[in-house]
Amino acid sequence: MSTDCIAPGSGSNKFLDKLDSLGIDVHACYQCGRCSSGCPVAEFFDLGVMEVVRLASYGLEDKLLHSKTIWLCAACETCASRCPNDIEIAALMDVLRELALRKNIRPAEERVPVFHQSFLDSIRHWGRAYEIGMIGAYKMRSKDFLGDMKLGMNMFLKGKLSLMPHSIKGKSEIGTIFSGKGKEYER
Amino acid sequence: MKMAYYPGCSLQGTALDYDISVRKVCGALDIELVEIDDWNCCGASSAHMTNREIGMRLPMRNLLLNQEPGLDILVPCAACFQRLKAADLALREAPEFWDVPHYQPEFQIVHISSFLASAEIISRIGENILRGLDDLALACYYGCLSLRHPKITGAANFEMPDTLETIVANLGGRPVQWSHRTECCSGSLTMARPDIARKLVADIHTAAKKAGAAAFVTDCPMCQANVESRQLDTVGEESLPVFFATELIAAALSGEYSPKQRKVHLVAPDALTKVFSGETAREERS
Numbered sequence: 332m333s334t335d336c337i338a339p340g341s342g343s344n345k346f347l348d349k350l351d352s353l354g355i356d357v358h359a360c361y362q363c364g365r366c367s368s369g370c371p372v373a374e375f376f377d378l379g380v381m382e383v384v385r386l387a388s389y390g391l392e393d394k395l396l397h398s399k400t401i402w403l404c405a406a407c408e409t410c411a412s413r414c415p416n417d418i419e420i421a422a423l424m425d426v427l428r429e430l431a432l433r434k435n436i437r438p439a440e441e442r443v444p445v446f447h448q449s450f451l452d453s454i455r456h457w458g459r460a461y462e463i464g465m466i467g468a469y470k471m472r473s474k475d476f477l478g479d480m481k482l483g484m485n486m487f488l489k490g491k492l493s494l495m496p497h498s499i500k501g502k503s504e505i506g507t508i509f510s511g512k513g514k515e516y517e518r
Numbered sequence: 519m520k521m522a523y524y525p526g527c528s529l530q531g532t533a534l535d536y537d538i539s540v541r542k543v544c545g546a547l548d549i550e551l552v553e554i555d556d557w558n559c560c561g562a563s564s565a566h567m568t569n570r571e572i573g574m575r576l577p578m579r580n581l582l583l584n585q586e587p588g589l590d591i592l593v594p595c596a597a598c599f600q601r602l603k604a605a606d607l608a609l610r611e612a613p614e615f616w617d618v619p620h621y622q623p624e625f626q627i628v629h630i631s632s633f634l635a636s637a638e639i640i641s642r643i644g645e646n647i648l649r650g651l652d653d654l655a656l657a658c659y660y661g662c663l664s665l666r667h668p669k670i671t672g673a674a675n676f677e678m679p680d681t682l683e684t685i686v687a688n689l690g691g692r693p694v695q696w697s698h699r700t701e702c703c704s705g706s707l708t709m710a711r712p713d714i715a716r717k718l719v720a721d722i723h724t725a726a727k728k729a730g731a732a733a734f735v736t737d738c739p740m741c742q743a744n745v746e747s748r749q750l751d752t753v754g755e756e757s758l759p760v761f762f763a764t765e766l767i768a769a770a771l772s773g774e775y776s777p778k779q780r781k782v783h784l785v786a787p788d789a790l791t792k793v794f795s796g797e798t799a800r801e802e803r804s
Contacts, residue, residue, distance in 0.1 A: 408666035
């Protein structure tokens with residue numbers, strides 16, 4: 332038997348307890364395949380949506396956290412909306428991404444979390460998204476300097492990108508939200 | 519009628535014209551909008567996809583800011599709507615978990631298309647139309663976040679929604695039957711994986727074109743920007759413009775499609791310009 336065979340028994344109970352506490356019942360899956368067949372991004376995945384659910388029910392988090400799938404999922408919620416057994420599959424993907432970041436696992440799709448981080452940094456800083464700042468930060472971190480140059484210029488010329496950030500008064504409250512206090516994972 | 523208003527970040531940037539059209543339409547229909555004071559970003563997909571705590575607490579702050587005025591909150595952006603609804607449900611279920619002593623507000627979080635397509639508002643729109651859409655064939659494109667997950671959005675017909683079709687039909691346009699009304703355009707991936715966005719948007723374009731649509735109409739600012747821009751990357755000259763539902767309503771109510779608005783599209787909005795310059799009516803007569 333190959334070492335990467337998928338079987339129950341070796342998985343993480345802590346991970347399963349986490350899913351249980353969030354009401355994500357991965358054990359309810361009977362492999363009907365509706366989640367995989369409706370997924371708009373499926374062709375770019377390395378693990379199918381149904382495989383993700385199965386791996387999760389075996390507690391095999393390591394394979395999941397190293398997958399491309401968790402980063403390429405667009406959070407469109409088609410899978411979860413159509414699941415006949417009410418499995419919160421999109422919420423499961425959220426948990427997996429968050430776990431991968433917390434465990435400092437090198438993401439199989441590096442640019443995706445870099446984008447999310449750049450977006451969140453701009454909110455942390457201003458309280459509202461600042462598109463030009465966010466795009467600049469993303470370009471620096473991802474080293475994707477040339478992608479969408481023409482589009483960016485075009486949007487700027489159309490007045491769709493504001494030069495100045497919109498800053499809010501309650502920035503200290505936003506700072507508290509981002510400070511890590513009351514972290515769910517530590518409750 | 520008076521409502522609280524949560525424009526969200528897109529409507530101050532890439533979709534500034536969406537904000538303008540929402541305010542115009544509400545002004546014309548005698549709906550007073552009171553912007554939530556000092557609102558912050560809802561966190562959008564990036565927050566909830568990577569950090570549940572931040573993804574919940576960001577939209578929660580906005581809801582708590584609205585507790586005092588207590589007005590129903592009108593939300594034009596699909597992502598903001600979904601995040602505010604998720605936060606509202608979580609707060610109602612267990613306020614103490616989120617360090618809020620008491621949370622039982624009477625206000626509702628209202629997505630723009632459900633609101634505009636409601637019987638009362640759609641009849642107000644009907645009474646005030648100065649210029650109809652001359653049977654313009656439109657592909658109503660909902661995308662994801664105003665509909666899914668229905669447990670959060672409360673959308674009754676999340677697979678077969680009809681609010682945009684109702685609006686288009688009442689403006690004298692013709693909603694086409696097509697396959698990709700609720701398919702994802704992968705807006706949250708468009709910067710990091712433009713190749714995926716191009717594939718999804720090209721499919722959405724092909725489906726709309728095949729159904730005979732001259733343009734799209736949507737209520738999602740991310741879909742609007744992503745579908746226009748990624749069509750240009752893939753089908754170029756064949757691209758269809760993507761209108762906001764409120765852009766169409768504002769034009770119909772004022773009887774003109776403003777020259778300023780025509781210029782903000784990445785894809786030339788000729789389909790609508792023609793209607794308002796009377797060209798489509800002349801073509802029919804000749």
